[in-house]
Amino acid sequence: xxxxxxxxxxxxxxxxxxxxxxxxxxxxxxxxVVKVTDYGEIMAYGIMSTxxxxxxxxxxxxxxxxxxxxxxxxxxx
Numbered sequence: 001x002x003x004x005x006x007x008x009x010x011x012x013x014x015x016x017x018x019x020x021x022x023x024x025x026x027x028x029x030x031x032x033v034v035k036v037t038d039y040g041e042i043m044a045y046g047i048m049s050t051x052x053x054x055x056x057x058x059x060x061x062x063x064x065x066x067x068x069x070x071x072x073x074x075x076x077x
Contacts, residue, residue, distance in 0.1 A: 001032070002031065002034065003020060003024075003033045003055050004053070005035050005051060006045065006052030007035075007042070008039075010050070012051050013035075013050060015051075016065045016066075019066065022071075023068040023071035023072040023074075026068060027072045029075055036054075046059070047062040048063075050062065051063075051064075053074070055074060
């Protein structure tokens with residue numbers, strides 16, 4: 001599983017990465033977490049507001065910071 005955190009590195013992006021890593025720990029899932037800061041790459045996903053969360057190439061959240069519990073649910077889909 002590959003998870004991408006899309007954003008410039010702002011406080012919300014950092015919080016999203018932290019929540020994502022916590023969700024992975026809670027779910028007992030081993031995954032690669034990659035930070036994507038290049039605006040061209042972010043725009044390629046078609047999102048207009050960050051932070052964004054991509055799981056295995058699919059955008060599952062953007063423009064907000066879901067809780068670790070919410071992310072754990074998304075990981076199970």
